[in-house]
Amino acid sequence: MTQTAIAAENLTYAYGKLLAVDDISFDVAEGEILGFLGPNGAGKSTTVKMLTGQLRPQWGYARLLGIDVASQPKKVQAQIGVCFEINNLYETMSGIENLVLFAKLFGVKDFDAPALIKRVGLDGRGEDKVERYSKGMKQRLMVARAFVNQPKILFLDEPTEGLDPTSAQAIRTLILEEQARGATVFLTTHDMYEADRLCRRVAFIDQGKIVALDTPRELKQQYGQRIIRAEVVAADGSLQTREIVLDRQETPGEIAALFEGERVVTLHTEEATLEDIFIQITGRGLVS
Amino acid sequence: MKLRRVGILLFRELVQGPKSFIFIFAVVVPLALTLAVTLIFGTLFSEKPRLGIVDAGSSQFTESATATDAFTVHAYASETDLRDATARGSVHIGVVLPPDFDARVAVGEATTMVVYVWGESQLRDRAALAAAISGWVRHIAGQESPVRIVTSVLGDPVVLPWEERLLPFVVMMGVILGGMMIPASSLVTEKQEQTLTALAITPVTMGEVFVAKGLVGVIISTLMGMIILALNRALGDGTVLLAGILLLGAIFSAEAGVLMGILIKDINALFATVKVIGLLLYAPALIYMFLEIPQWIARIFPTYYMIQPVIEVSQHGAQLSDVMGQLIVLLALIAVLGGVLALSERRQRNAG
Secondary structure, three states, rough: OOOEEEEEEEEEEEEEOEEEEEEEEEEEEEEEEEEOOOOOOOHHHHHHHHHOOOOOOOOOEEOOEEEEEEOOOHHHHOOOOEOOOOOOOOOOOEEHHHHHHHHHHOOOOOHHHHHHHHOOOOOOOOEHHHHHHOHHHHHHHHHHHHHOOOOOOOEOOOOOOOHHHHHHHHHHHHHHHHHHHEEEEEEEEEEHHHHHHOOOEEEEEEOOOEEEEEOOHHHHHHHOEEEEEEEEEOOOOOOEEEEOOOOOOOHHHHHHHHHHEEEEEEEEEEEOOOOHHHHHHHHHOOOO | HHHHHHHHHHHHHHHHHHOOHHHHHHHHHHHHHHHHHHHHEEEEEEEOOOOEEEEEEOOHHHHHHHHOOOEEEEEEOOOHHHHHHHHHOOOOOEEEEEHHHHHHHHHOOOOOOOOOOOOOOOOOHHHHHHHHOOOOOOOOHHOOOOOOOOOOOOOOOOOOHHHHHHHHHHHHHHHHHHHHHHHHHHHHHHHHOOOHHHHHOOOOOOOHHHHHHHHHHHHHHHHHHHHHHHHOOOOOOHHHHHHHHHHHHHHHHHHHHHHHHOOOHHHHHHHHHHHHHHHHHHHHHHHHHHOOOHHHHHOOOOOHHHHHHHHHHHOOOOOHHHHHHHHHHHHHHHHHHHHHHHHHHHHHHHOO
């Protein structure tokens, strides 16, 4: 039976009069990757801070692995790994020194820093000072640091933000490896492609409220529409685009008419992206 | 609080600390200032000639010696102690008086006075002490000097030499820069670079972080204080007492530094704050420099209780009992700051 790794109930937090997180509730199962999506200022970071014990909820509670975060933050923090969006490594220390420091603080015995360095693709650079690393290398080291205690729950805040495709793909692979190990992953991201590929479920947060929470497939079925996009040669010889919305009664007739009346050059099916669905639900984009 | 984690954080601070500008500044500036002043004035500390006495018979010689302000007099229990003290420079000249010294001198019988001279002492100190010893012996023998010396002091008789006036300032700089600035800047930098947030999401508590950073300040501050005293040959018989006083001063400074680190958000604000409160921190030293200012005013400032015992012991040969009152005030200040820090840590824990 699947256990609940993260349970949030009526979490609420306000900065003065600004209600950053407004009475949100959700569960994340053990071994699940949950995508937490929303534009800047939606309340993602405040939620993560409450879940990781950095902020005490003003209302509601969060339980990680059955432990109340607000009353036993250190017990929770010993079992989680957090990768921040902003680089907060010790720049004057080497990559290996950074990892060893945190492993010691977590009380990890027989920690193999070079192996972890190799695993995140920094082989040969572990002894270099972090200040000499590129942005992608620093991000990989941040991810590695989140792994040092083999956490049961991983919080990853925009782990691939601003990275080149190779680095981003390497990090996505690492996330899937951690899930395979049994870790639960709470992934905060703007990247719809990433969320779609990695997450079993995604939660949309907007203005402090969770406005949708489901599997990407269910969300697309519920909110999105599939279309056929065709390029045809018009009567005047020009190339034109035709769109036919699928899953309607009229659809078969419209497709037949298309092939009978016009010369079809290309034909593609398209489905709504998570971004489209977010816009449809909230009326605004994710990167606003 | 786990000592193991404090040790890990302390080790990181000690290894990485010397790479920071403020760490270097805190170590180099007081040393450079000490060396510069030492070059100009010779030494910062009182150069009253120091006389050591082993007196087995309650001689008038000892009474006469201790009655004068011109010398610093230390009594020793045995000739071995006196020899050791002279060899390490605690006294410039050491005198051993036999039990029947006064009786023999009074009746004109031959007797022996063993005198040890510290090899590195200056000729002026030896000469002054030799002349005084001769006078005291003549007094015991009942001989009046054939010459009456009429002395007139010219210039301002109460003015302290500048090397003595500068002493508290240099010692305070060593103790305060190391003790206060190193923990404060380290905490503020970690806040600015958000490494403190990374530490906060580990089993490490903020209390452990504060203790580790404070300990670095305590270690550097105490060491700097001892080095400055040693450079000025002020470590003598009171070395252990001075180390203890400096340690208390360092703890007080480090607590203040950690508190500043908690309250201040960025390094620019830290420097601005230090500029503003610098005058208050160094006020006792500045007051000591200018004798026109009533000296009691210095007692208003907390740092007075940190520096005055050092001056009393190193300059005037004071013992623990002489400075106990000041140390009790210093301990009370340490307890108050410790309480404020504990409250701050608790507040942060409740917010987090």
